[in-house]
Amino acid sequence: MTPRPRLLRLLPVLPFLWLGAFFLLPVLITLKISLSEPATAQPPYLPVLDWSTGPQGWAHFLEALDFANYETLANDSLYRDAALSSLSLAAVATLILALVGTPIAHAMARAPAKVQPVLVALVIVPFWTSFLIRIYAWIAILKPEGLLSAGLMRLGLVDRPLEILGTQAAVLVGLTYAYLPFLVLPLYAVMAKADPRLREAAADLGASPTRVFWTVTLPLARHGLVAGALLCFIPMVGEFIVPDLLGGSDTLMLGRVLWSEFFSNRDWPLASAVAILLLVIVVGPIVVFREAETRRGEAAR
């Protein structure tokens, strides 16, 4: 082992402190607030910890915390439905993404080498243009008076305007659209690194292109597919913008629930409880994602 200069040990300190203060600590505070109750005060929750009250004050503070908000979440079917709906919409959207994104990533990886960076840039550019605005554009396309209906009616395929906007279908379209680069790029990266001679060997042994794809290409790329799928699924569960702009009153997602509890009902403690619930739901997939990433890194070596 080369002797490690002391300087190297200091490197993580600053980011560690920053992230500890502005990421870890806030999550802990959210947990605390979720155990509080709303109040018409500034800040709008009780109890408020006053450090100056000493140990007795702190004990009193701890006593005032309770799980009332979690009981609300458990008892009110709204939250249960929202959680299930979030999970199922995210799962379906991820599935659609896998089906739609895999052929695209595969096609990109098979493109001539000079063209590939251009294709990658073309995939990245929409990602870097305003997410909000691109979803807003889908409103113009999907609404009954929008382009999709008008186009289909002009072509004679339908005779009435389509009611897509405000339904789960619209949310699925929006989610698929929004997260497509997040699936395509990691998958493409893995596919592009694969040794083309493996495909050639399979073909030489008599496998048709379809069989080569299913038995060689796809299994080799499964790390990229899993990584991409998780990279999409996890944030999708808590997605707010897509269901808010494209969905209707029947598309319940936890992101929207949290938002309305916070901004409309001004019930900070309940919103915090929803946040913790959301966190618990995604922690599992996050751990799986980290494991998959580590394994992918080792497989690459």
Place this chain on the structure above:
Amino acid sequence: MSAISKGALILGFAFLYAPIAVLVVYSFNASALVTVWGGFSTRWYGVLLSDGPLMAAALVSLRVALASALIATVMGTLAALALTRSGRFPGRALFTGLVHAPMVMPEVIAGLALLLLFVGLGLDRGIATIVIAHATLATGFVAVVVGARLKGLDPSLEEAARDLGAGPVRVFLTVTLPLAAPALTAGFLLAFTLSLDDLVVASFVSGPGATTLPMRLYSQIRLGVNPEINAASTLLIGVVTVVALTASRLMGRDARPGQGA
């Protein structure tokens, strides 16, 4: 390339670019209605540029993006260096988790949590709090981008520099940093764009007088389709496209120097 592959690519990119095409085309539509083409006109750009609150929000967004991207680049680069160079250090697993978690965490959680922190600390919410929030969320992305580049660097380059008498600081400044610079720039641009684009977190942690462009656009969208927004988006798309192409060129270019030794 097979016909299926070509078809997949064309359909895929058509899907990706459809809304963008819609926005750009209709930003020049004299009529306010989507299904009616009223002729080519740039009047919405005029309306846009004279929209005071929107312009003010754009300025706020630019300032916030610049500041938070700078902080995120510094933090992210330090984190990437620590993860690739510092070997095992106490708390490494926790550190890795802290760096990577914000990238996948749903934004509503991050936004709410940060707001609760600021309220708890008694901080006034405004531009500073948005900057802190954006920097925190972007650090992970910068760390991944810079980390990938650092991992690809031939470690013998730093050894050669040490062999020639350079102390650790000089090695970092004259060899590591220049060779990692394209990744740092790409990371900065990524953080910049993420900040410009963010709605959810900014909504939670901002305060009076600190309305960002997405926040302003969102409130206008809630009120109904507004053709002026098409013009705003086209301009935004134009700016970000130039930035993104520059970053892509930089990332592509830095693939070569590290292998040419």
Place this chain on the structure above:
Amino acid sequence: MTVPTPTLLRIAGLTKRFGAFTAVDDVSLDLAPGEFVCLLGPSGCGKSTLLRLVAGFEAPTSGTIHLGADDLAALPAHRRPVNMMFQSYVLFPHLSVGRNVGYGLKGLGFGRGAIAERIATLLRLVRLEGFEARLPETLSGGQRQRVALARALAREPRVLLLDEPLGALDRALREETQGELRALQRRLGTSFVVVTHDAGEAMTMADRIGVMRGGRLVQIGTPADLYERPADRFVAALLGDVNLVDGRIAGRGEGAHRVEAGFGPFDVATSDRAWAEGEAVVVALRPERIDLAQADPATRLSGTVADRTYLGDRIRYGVRLSDGTLIRVMRPAASAFVPGDTVAVDIDPRAAAILPP
């Protein structure tokens, strides 16, 4: 009275372990000023690790490294007065040739003009005059190698470490560069430690060769020492072609041992070690030092020519001896035996070496 050779670099009992794996095992070696030493061995034998220990990129598990009176192990890599030329050259891709070569000259107190002059001198030395502004990616392999050499010499180190410096060059260039490297070293008077896996290269360039295997320094000596008196069959086989025959010590005379092999007895001159009668040994016989003559009933060793290969300047024979052992014999081009001929085999006692089995 012999004047003791001064020692410039003293490595004593150096050991390096990576977990359960011992890369360098108790190696001791003294390097004189102006000496050209090659470390020779197969890949994985520890020669590159040894180099890295001297350069300072690895810390020894035990043992010491002294340069003159200084304990090198106490100094970090960037403060040691030794420099290294890397196997893959490792030129800084973002710096020009001039800046690469001059990299080590910063912080030594030279003025800008002095540095520029030194860079020009070094480039002249390696025959790359005028290349200051070029970028590494525009250079050929041979040119990059010379830039790497110039860069490593810039700080005038007392010991220069070279890790397979000629490995990436093609054959013709390699032979030409071997001579240049040797001439350069003699001119500069710097001690060179060159790691190589090519025995021929080591024989051409080195004052002394250190053979390494499994982390240990098996033998160190001049090329002649190693060729004529190898320490074991591994060293014998490493340097040039050799026949290794099994036998038993049959007796000991003045300055020679008699060895009884399966195909008959022969004498081997020995100077260093005394072998006991009856001891099982291996004898290394160099093909070019075995004489073949017309079959003669008076000779003790005879054999049959099994094959004949024409190599242009020499003939290589495979000769089967009376017990079936096949040995290789090199004779001058004029030799005219053909397969099937019975020949008398004469082994020069001074050209054989007795090795442990």
